[in-house]
Amino acid sequence: MKELKYIIVTLLISVPCLLYSQNIVYKPINPFFGGETFNYQQLLASANAQNDFEEDNGFDFDQGSDLENFTDSLNRQLLSSLSQDLFQQEFGDTSLTEGTYVFGSLVVEISPSTDGLSVNILDTSTGEQTNIIIPN
Structure with missing residues (x-):
């Protein structure tokens, strides 16, 4: 009986030594993760075929007529000139105080901060607020 135990123990120890396996190798398909670069076009075409969304880039390429473009340009220049005149009347030629x-409905608060001059603009009609920091 002892010999049988020794034979079984010897077999249990020696059998795993006789067995061996190969390495498991993962080869990625996607070129962004190290896969073959020739798969890119196929993956892109597949992704575009599955994409149901249409991108709205917000650009309107309808240029309008020359008269509309001139009117818009004139309005922008007029508003720019008015804002510049308001700024000169309020602050003069010196720097911001x-x-x-x-x-009107805009409250502009100018105060010093650790980063420079802080300009806080509050629109009281909508509650929107903008903070601009002018570095020293």
Whole structure:
């Protein structure tokens, strides 16, 4: 009986030594993860075929007539000139001074901060707020 135990133990120890396997190798398909670069076109075509969404880039290429373009340009220049005149009347030729200024529904607060000069603009009609920091 002892010999049988020794034979079984010997077989159990020696059998795994006789068995061996190969390495498991993963080869990616996607070229972004190290796969073959020739698969790119096929993967892109497959992704585009499955894509149901249409991109709205927000660009309107309808240029309008020359008269409409001229009117828009004139309006922009007029508004720019008015804002420049308001700025000159309020602040003069000097730099921005600290304080709170009201332009219609806009409240502009100018104050110093650790990063520079902080300009906080609040639209009281909509509640929108913008903070601009002018570095020293």
